[in-house]
Amino acid sequence: MQATVEPTGALGRKMTIQVPAERIDTEVEKRLKDLSRRVRLDGFRPGKVPLRVVRQRFGRQVLQEVASELMQESYAEALQEHDLKPAGMAEFSVEGLDFHKDLEFVAEFEVLPEITPASMAGVRIRRPRVEITEEDVDRVIERLREQRKSWEAVDRPARMGDRVTFDLEATVEGKTFAGGSGKDVVLELGGGRWVPGFDEQLEGLRPGEHKAFDLPFPEDHHNKDIAGKTVHFEVTLKQVEEPRLPELDEALAKAFGVESGGVEELRRQVRSNMERELEEKIRADLKAQVMDALLERNPVEVPAALVRQEIETLRKQTMEMLGVQDATQFPDERFEEQARRRVALGLIIGAIVREQELSPDPDRVAEEIDKLAESYEEPELLKEYYRRNPEARREVEGKVLEDMLVDTVLQEARVEEEPKAFQDYMA
Numbered sequence: 001m002q003a004t005v006e007p008t009g010a011l012g013r014k015m016t017i018q019v020p021a022e023r024i025d026t027e028v029e030k031r032l033k034d035l036s037r038r039v040r041l042d043g044f045r046p047g048k049v050p051l052r053v054v055r056q057r058f059g060r061q062v063l064q065e066v067a068s069e070l071m072q073e074s075y076a077e078a079l080q081e082h083d084l085k086p087a088g089m090a091e092f093s094v095e096g097l098d099f100h101k102d103l104e105f106v107a108e109f110e111v112l113p114e115i116t117p118a119s120m121a122g123v124r125i126r127r128p129r130v131e132i133t134e135e136d137v138d139r140v141i142e143r144l145r146e147q148r149k150s151w152e153a154v155d156r157p158a159r160m161g162d163r164v165t166f167d168l169e170a171t172v173e174g175k176t177f178a179g180g181s182g183k184d185v186v187l188e189l190g191g192g193r194w195v196p197g198f199d200e201q202l203e204g205l206r207p208g209e210h211k212a213f214d215l216p217f218p219e220d221h222h223n224k225d226i227a228g229k230t231v232h233f234e235v236t237l238k239q240v241e242e243p244r245l246p247e248l249d250e251a252l253a254k255a256f257g258v259e260s261g262g263v264e265e266l267r268r269q270v271r272s273n274m275e276r277e278l279e280e281k282i283r284a285d286l287k288a289q290v291m292d293a294l295l296e297r298n299p300v301e302v303p304a305a306l307v308r309q310e311i312e313t314l315r316k317q318t319m320e321m322l323g324v325q326d327a328t329q330f331p332d333e334r335f336e337e338q339a340r341r342r343v344a345l346g347l348i349i350g351a352i353v354r355e356q357e358l359s360p361d362p363d364r365v366a367e368e369i370d371k372l373a374e375s376y377e378e379p380e381l382l383k384e385y386y387r388r389n390p391e392a393r394r395e396v397e398g399k400v401l402e403d404m405l406v407d408t409v410l411q412e413a414r415v416e417e418e419p420k421a422f423q424d425y426m427a
Helices: 021-038 051-081 134-147 198-202 250-255 262-297 304-322 333-356 362-374 379-388 390-412 422-426
Strands: 002-007 012-019 091-094 103-110 124-131 150-154 163-172 175-188 210-216 230-244 414-421
Touching: 002 051, 012 051, 021 051, 051 091, 051 103, 103 304, 124 262, 124 422, 134 262, 134 422, 198 210, 198 230, 250 262, 262 333, 262 390, 262 422, 304 333, 333 390, 362 379, 362 390, 379 390, 414 422
Parallel strands: 124 414
Antiparallel strands: 002 012, 012 103, 091 103, 150 230, 163 175, 163 230, 210 230
């Protein structure tokens, strides 16, 4: 076998490979003889078909099979010989395939870029310094009370924050449209669920009162019948209800799964959850800054083949998440920037891992699985799943490896603390 390589770009390579006719002919003859002992043809007893007949009937097919396999084998040998690491599959082209002739073919492919990780010394990283105050806990407790609020009918004008029930008729240019009418429609005023200005039009109405008004709809409204048009509304208010928050007591604590300890235990658990969420957000922020710094310090040419693969992965994930079957709704351009970033980071991280000989810390992997299991009713079942499923465990190991790499960069970087209020930071 002979192989020559020439560049076709920063990462593109064109490899011309020649396989001697002798190697091909030997394998073809071997397979034809084997086939003659097994093939069944009319007019011949099993195992007694003459070799010349088998060659005449199946020779071309066997030649193509052998050539295809030898192309793959010789391509792999040539990669090893020239110390090339391909990124994705190669495209093969061959001309003049025939018996007793050398096989010459071309393999075009991209190679992985060679990356020597740059030093991260001096990189500026901002670490948020956030304190959880009692006022922060109070705000979360109030949101919990909001989740359990009840409604009580009142005989007064509607205010923002009230829940109203009304009958509705809406028209555009005097004509009705789909979704433009309804009986006993329920809306919480101030929630911003409808077109801007609608809630304000109902504010001040009493049960039994009627109001007519016009509102312009935005150009990008999902209903094309009314997008960019002025809609005329006829509203009859039927009921006004004001919210009633539950008392902050043991009953509320039990409603949120706190069986003993009452309000104090509820506050303790709320604070504990806030601390965990805060820790995760700070960690995510630090990781994002480190990844940005890695990209800035290590500009890398990314193979188009890997970008295409990543685009397809992102498209499938998005379609599964949204429950969409039509892939044409998600063109490549929508994912290209994200795909390039992910491919580049994967290559850079891989280079650092190899250079520093990093491997996932088993204790940190176990700790990460414990964290994942905390939110499950039967945590031991999830832990057992990760013990029995190598692929799922590798995902956790990959995350741990990234976290270890972030820790390594933070040790080199110039980390500056940045005070932030919990409420602003988490928002």
